[in-house]
Amino acid sequence: MSKFFVEKYSGLVPYTPGEQPRDGQYIKLNTNESPFAPAQSVQQAAARASSMLNLYSDPESHDITAAIAARYGVRTSEVLVTNGSDEALNFAFMAFADEKRPLIFPDISYGFYPVFAELNRIPYRQIPLKEDFTIDVEDYLGLNKTIVIANPNAPTGLCLPAAAIEQILRANPEGLVIIDEAYVDFGGESVVPLISKYDNLLVVQTFSKSRSLAGARLGYAIGSAALIADLNTIKYSTNPYNVNRMTAQVGCAVLAEDEYYADSCKAIIKTREYTKAALRRLGLELLDSRTNFLFVRDKEMSGEALYLELRRRGILVRHFNKARISDYVRVTIGTQAQMEIFIDEISKMRGATV
Ligand SMILES: *Cc1c(COP(=O)(O)O)cnc(C)c1O
Numbered sequence: 001m002s003k004f005f006v007e008k009y010s011g012l013v014p015y016t017p018g019e020q021p022r023d024g025q026y027i028k029l030n031t032n033e034s035p036f037a038p039a040q041s042v043q044q045a046a047a048r049a050s051s052m053l054n055l056y057s058d059p060e061s062h063d064i065t066a067a068i069a070a071r072y073g074v075r076t077s078e079v080l081v082t083n084g085s086d087e088a089l090n091f092a093f094m095a096f097a098d099e100k101r102p103l104i105f106p107d108i109s110y111g112f113y114p115v116f117a118e119l120n121r122i123p124y125r126q127i128p129l130k131e132d133f134t135i136d137v138e139d140y141l142g143l144n145k146t147i148v149i150a151n152p153n154a155p156t157g158l159c160l161p162a163a164a165i166e167q168i169l170r171a172n173p174e175g176l177v178i179i180d181e182a183y184v185d186f187g188g189e190s191v192v193p194l195i196s197k198y199d200n201l202l203v204v205q206t207f208s209k210s211r212s213l214a215g216a217r218l219g220y221a222i223g224s225a226a227l228i229a230d231l232n233t234i235k236y237s238t239n240p241y242n243v244n245r246m247t248a249q250v251g252c253a254v255l256a257e258d259e260y261y262a263d264s265c266k267a268i269i270k271t272r273e274y275t276k277a278a279l280r281r282l283g284l285e286l287l288d289s290r291t292n293f294l295f296v297r298d299k300e301m302s303g304e305a306l307y308l309e310l311r312r313r314g315i316l317v318r319h320f321n322k323a324r325i326s327d328y329v330r331v332t333i334g335t336q337a338q339m340e341i342f343i344d345e346i347s348k349m350r351g352a353t354v
Contacts, residue, residue, distance in 0.1 A: 008121070015115045018318050027341060029332040030316040032154075032183075032293050034212040034268070036335075038250070039260040042213075045253035049246040057245040059236075064243065064251040068220055071255050072192050077225040080232060081251070083242045085182060085206035085219025089148075090116050091234045092202055092221060096176045097122045097146040105148040106135055108156060108325055110180065113148055129156070133287060133295075137164045141171035150180040152188045155320065155330040157289030162189040169198045176227075178202045183291035185210035185265050186272075192222055199224045209292055210265050211254050216247045268292050272333045278343045282350055294331045300350075303327045313345045 001010065018031035037043075061081045069076045082088040093116045097103045103124035105113050117124040127139045133156045140147055147168065152159040169177050169191075177200055184190045184205065192203050202223035207213035221231060235242060243251075254261065272289060279286055285297045298306050303326050307319035310329075318330040333339065 015112050026316045027338050028316050030318045032332045033214045036264045038212045039257040042253040045249045046246050049249035057241045059240040061243045064248045067252050067255045080221045080228050081243050082219045084217040085204050088204045088219045088221040091231050095230045095234050101146045104145050110150050110154050140168045144172050144175040146176050148178045152183045152290045157291040157295050159188045159290040162191050165191045176200050181205045186292050187290035218247050218251045268333050271336045275339045292333045295328050297328045303329050
């Protein structure tokens with residue numbers, strides 16, 4: 001730490017992103033990226049936009065905002081696009097949480113929530129998941145604080161039905177409920193249709209996972225026009241050009257290729273179910289994922305040992321050194337061929353055959 005670093009941030013423990021090794025030697029199943037390249041038309045859109053990089057991007061991000069609004073059947077005034085959904089979450093925490101409206105989220109969830117809370121000096125309380133890692137909806141009724149729930153949750157992969165989220169919305173009329181739907185396209189139930197009914201609902205989604213665009217950084221929030229106006233106040237006070245020209249154009253091209261991305265989600269789901277069955281046959285324990293990853297435990301090995309042994313064999317997965325989940329690793333669903341290699345390595349480790 002330099003002697004110039006301000007005191008208020010000196011204790012900040014930043015988020016640790018998954019490893020991004022540069023040598024290309026690994027099968028990367030550690031950061032929940034899509035194994036599929038963007039559609040051809042998307043790659044061409046990036047090339048077209050690149051010739052205009054001398055000009056600032058549209059601060060209103062009009063075209064991509066309109067395309068997202070059309071895709072979800074909402075108004076453009078009900079959508080804010082952001083530099084990845086992480087930015088939407090940070091803006092939402094800044095706009096809607098403080099000492100009077102502390103944050104509430106599950107003890108096991110996306111690791112960025114406590115970091116954004118600390119960064120913005122927002123008090124927060126973490127509610128323990130049940131023993132089986134499910135969320136107890138009862139814990140979230142009548143709080144009237146700012147609630148954040150990833151649904152499906154990460155890194156567990158477990159999902160609440162939309163009716164349970166609606167119960168939480170109804171029981172917290174004075175508290176904003178932020179639903180992070182980063183993984184919803186892999187089998188979750190979206191609550192976007194509820195935004196017209198509940199003024200205390202903000203839904204956050206991303207192009208990073210199901211739309212093969214992690215490297216472009218495109219996310220968005222959907223909620224009432226009043227909530228979006230507040231988020232815009234934060235955006236225009238932080239970075240008016242938060243979505244760059246190439247990303248905006250690429251996002252529009254993605255939305256014109258719905259079938260390509262629906263097919264790639266279907267392929268990932270099919271490979272997920274295949275991988276699940278194979279791992280169960282090999283005696284591993286896993287949760288019922290509605291995402292593009294599996295949360296896996298080998299009862300004969302610690303999570304860290306499993307992570308290290310897979311790494312030695314050329315496969316990267318994610319291990320969280322955290323109470324309650326340190327026995328598990330999170331395994332992103334790659335291509336069918338990658339997952340067959342993964343299963344093969346696990347079966348070699350266990351001295352068994354599938
Ligand atoms: C990946 C992820 C995000 C953020 O992804 P971006 O790339 O910033 O859009 C948000 N929430 C959860 C739960 C995630 O896993």
